[in-house]
């Protein structure tokens with residue numbers, strides 16, 4: 455069913471010789487960085503409990519951006535105030551409140567009032583929104599049909615033992631939304647299951663997670679661990695963009711998971727959450743790719759780490775679970791046990807809300823990984839630890855410590871994990887670093903002999919200025935902010951150096967210094 459005037463169409467997909475249901479295809483050649491489709495607002499989006507307190511429930515302006523620079527697209531001084539009725543949702547303006555009210559909140563607000571002090575999961579609130587809006591004629595038939603045709607995976611949930619929990623959540627959803635008269639118990643359970651198995655993460659333009667969303671159109675895009683497109687968000691607006699040049703009739707893929715994870719972990723996550731075996735171009739090559747490379751052979755493990763892993767195997771039943779499978783030899787089983795321990799530490803630090811406690815666990819984990827000599831800098835979960843360390847160092851106001859982690863990431867990790875210059879995560883991480891450099895320059899921090907952080911900031915801001923036009927599109931507020939910021943710092947530096955030539959020469963010296971800082 456090719457749709458005219460759209461650069462995409464939906465058709466039957468075959469991946470690695472197996473049917474993969476419906477998929478999204480390009481109806482023309484598309485250049486890397488171009489927009490394929492823009493969705494003004496997904497059918498449903500629902501904020502995390504924590505974000506309900508500081509984020510507008512209509513335009514998703516996050517007023518408390520956790521790290522320097524992530525709040526870039528939110529006007530300074532923006533605050534949110536709670537709906538006087540339900541006290542649950544907050545809005546940044548009267549206009550936002552009115553829009554949400556008319557989109558459907560007016561039909562659920564009074565039902566939510568009696569449970570104002572009860573935390574409701576984001577999927578329950580999202581499911582309520584869908585049911586309430588359909589009941590009151592606010593979702594048209596075509597959109598509704600598209601939604602109802604999404605795979606619910608009810609049988610898979612029954613098989614894995616999670617269906618009981620879903621039925622329970624669905625009961626609450628029916629009750630709070632007062633839609634028992636319109637939708638049957640089983641229908642609501644299937645809708646809830648559909649949300650669990652088809653939702654994506656709602657993020658800021660710099661990829662900070664805010665909640666979940668469900669869109670009837672974009673959720674037809676299949677997964678690949680080597681995706682050729684990605685989605686950027688700007689408040690409720692979603693844009694599907696090309697990560698590479700695309701040929702006419704090529705299938706479009708996004709990644710549902712972190713594709714930098716090792717093969718077996720990717721397979722296991724996709725199986726558990728989306729119920730499929732990944733046969734994407736990368737997975738067809740098997741577990742021998744960059745994500746799976748160790749820095750040393752398993753048999754070269756030091757005697758100290760052999761001992762640690764043997765103790766892990768004795769003590770910890772997860773040490774040998776399938777997600778860490780490396781091989782059957784004694785040494786490969788040891789390596790798997792060490793990987794299991796690293797990922798357990800990762801889960802542990804992710805659950806920490808106190809930055810200093812999270813930093814303690816992450817530092818322990820990084821030492822564990824590096825002293826084992828097994829992990830190259832770009833093998834997971836080591837880069838994930840570094841990302842979280844930066845976020846927590848910033849939250850704890852340890853700006854200089856965060857800087858050195860950023861420099862390492864910039865030098866050793868980003869080019870390996872995100873080789874495309876306009877990879878949106880590369881852009882977001884470079885921006886985070888630029889804003890940190892600018893802050894450190896403003897307080898006169900000295901991070902290395904001869905380092906001029908104002909110049910380094912200018913150089914990083916310029917990089918983002920150039921690549922954000924491709925990653926986010928020139929019209930995106932994030933790209934526009936980067937451009938404005940660049941013009942601002944360029945003028946300041948030109949004043950200081952007298953000429954572009956002198957400035958560029960000085961910048962070149964700082965590029966070399968920055969590379970050294972990242973060693």
Ligand SMILES: [Zn+2]
Nearest residue numbers: 510513546550
């Ligand atoms: Zn708003």
Ligand SMILES: [Zn+2]
Nearest residue numbers: 537539540563
């Ligand atoms: Zn309300």
Ligand SMILES: [Zn+2]
Nearest residue numbers: 679732734737
């Ligand atoms: Zn794959």
